[in-house]
Amino acid sequence: MNNPQATSAPVIETKRTILRAHRLDDFDTYAAMWTDPVVTRFIGGKPRTREESWMRFLRHAGLWSLLGYGFWAIEEKATGRFIGEAGFHDLKRDMEPSIEGIPEAGWALVPAVHGAGFATEVVGRVLAWGEVIFGREKTVCIIDPENGASLRVAAKCGYREVVKTTYHDAPTILLAR
Numbered sequence: 001m002n003n004p005q006a007t008s009a010p011v012i013e014t015k016r017t018i019l020r021a022h023r024l025d026d027f028d029t030y031a032a033m034w035t036d037p038v039v040t041r042f043i044g045g046k047p048r049t050r051e052e053s054w055m056r057f058l059r060h061a062g063l064w065s066l067l068g069y070g071f072w073a074i075e076e077k078a079t080g081r082f083i084g085e086a087g088f089h090d091l092k093r094d095m096e097p098s099i100e101g102i103p104e105a106g107w108a109l110v111p112a113v114h115g116a117g118f119a120t121e122v123v124g125r126v127l128a129w130g131e132v133i134f135g136r137e138k139t140v141c142i143i144d145p146e147n148g149a150s151l152r153v154a155a156k157c158g159y160r161e162v163v164k165t166t167y168h169d170a171p172t173i174l175l176a177r
Contacts, residue, residue, distance in 0.1 A: 019072035084109030
């Protein structure tokens with residue numbers, strides 16, 4: 001299931017974005033994104049400290065080097081600015097049913113680009129990459145039931161609800177494709 005050839009994120013593109021490895025010069029924008037309550041409302045429920053963002057940021061390089069897959073930084077082609085991240089991870093989540101060992105898709109974008117179709121465009125491209133690397137193997141995602149925008153993106157990209165469950169004592173929907 002893993003991609004032993006990849007030790008860092010390959011560069012892939014969509015019509016409007018470049019998906020690439022996170023760079024140190026992304027960090028201030030990245031940390032600012034994770035302090036925004038609009039971004040964290042459905043992902044963890046509270047803004048992250050700079051230290052928490054740093055730990056999450058470092059995780060990206062580790063995922064690629066150990067699993068051969070991970071998250072990409074999303075760069076807007078028109079401006080060159082960091083606008084979010086998307087990809088796959090395996091976070092060994094303590095939840096039922098277990099999704100350990102199954103590539104879990106995820107995405108987060110800065111509020112300035114919400115509603116402009118970037119998430120669907122990027123997630124579709126990430127999933128196409130995943131089909132090459134993982135084959136037709138199942139992938140999953142978990143989404144807060146109140147996060148209608150992400151649920152719509154997941155549905156457009158072929159995810160279907162498996163079960164309503166909880167994660168960190170909060171309602172969560174597990175979806176698969």
